[in-house]
Amino acid sequence: ETVLTQSPGTLSLSPGERATLSCRASQIVGSTYLAWYQQKPGQAPRLLIYGASSRATGIPDRFSGSGSGTDFTLTISRLEPEDFAVYYCQQYGFSRGSFGPGTKVDIK
Amino acid sequence: QVQLQESGPGLVKPSETLSLTCTVSGGSISNYFWSWIRQPPGKGLEWIGYVYYSGSSNYNPSLKSRLTISVDTSKNQFSLKLSSVTAADTAVYYCARGEYYYDIWGQGTLVTVSS
Numbered sequence: 001e002t003v004l005t006q007s008p009g010t011l012s013l014s015p016g017e018r019a020t021l022s023c024r025a026s027q028i029v030g031s032t033y034l035a036w037y038q039q040k041p042g043q044a045p046r047l048l049i050y051g052a053s054s055r056a057t058g059i060p061d062r063f064s065g066s067g068s069g070t071d072f073t074l075t076i077s078r079l080e081p082e083d084f085a086v087y088y089c090q091q092y093g094f095s096r097g098s099f100g101p102g103t104k105v106d107i108k
Numbered sequence: 109q110v111q112l113q114e115s116g117p118g119l120v121k122p123s124e125t126l127s128l129t130c131t132v133s134g135g136s137i138s139n140y141f142w143s144w145i146r147q148p149p150g151k152g153l154e155w156i157g158y159v160y161y162s163g164s165s166n167y168n169p170s171l172k173s174r175l176t177i178s179v180d181t182s183k184n185q186f187s188l189k190l191s192s193v194t195a196a197d198t199a200v201y202y203c204a205r206g207e208y209y210y211d212i213w214g215q216g217t218l219v220t221v222s223s
Contacts, residue, residue, distance in 0.1 A: 001169075032208070033208050033209075035208075035209035035210075037153075037210075043215075044202055044213035044214065044215055044216050045153065045202075045210075045213060046213070047209060047210060047211045050209040050211070051209075056211060057211075088152065088153055090153070090155075090209065090210075092207070092208030092209070095166055096155065096166070096168060096169065097143075097155035097168075097208065098155055099152055099153040099154065099155065100152075101152050102152050102153075
């Protein structure tokens with residue numbers, strides 16, 4: 001089983017600042033199989049990034065994904081008020097999926 | 109655009125079977141993988157499993173002995189059955205489109221396991 005660890009657990013930032021979220025896997029993940037989601041309270045998750053670095057349809061270009069192997073990063077270049085939420089990374093490998101525990105981005 | 113909607117009982121008794129259906133509207137269920145994901149209250153996301161429109165499926169090993177995911181192409185629906193439920197199965201259950209990432213999600217339905 002591939003375990004995903006996300007850091008930090010909480011990121012306190014101000015609108016306009018840059019957010020850097022980390023996702024580390026316990027074993028190598030194929031880049032095709034790494035995705036990022038945003039979830040707001042009471043809502044379903046929304047796909048942001050798939051294939052480690054490809055933006056999903058309709059996702060603003062301030063969101064970007066990078067990384068390979070066991071280390072992946074989601075960057076939000078300039079935080080907008082609507083970006084304060086919980087972010088999850090997710091992998092699929094060895095015929096099963098798993099999610100990281102999430103990083104909460106809140107307003108400083 | 110494609111939309112997903114979960115339906116089923118919101119309350120299930122311990123030891124009984126949890127049954128949910130996801131209805132796909134605005135598009136065909138064919139040629140896609142369809143998944144179930146759950147989220148216990150206040151906690152993170154857990155992958156449950158998926159079914160291909162042809163009927164082949166893949167399950168989370170931790171749930172496999174209790175789980176069945178099936179598809180009904182004539183109704184544009186897919187379903188989840190989880191047997192012998194306990195309080196640990198209390199969660200918001202989401203249906204979603206995709207095999208290894210999920211681009212369209214239902215709104216989710218809370219299922220509480222309690223007597």
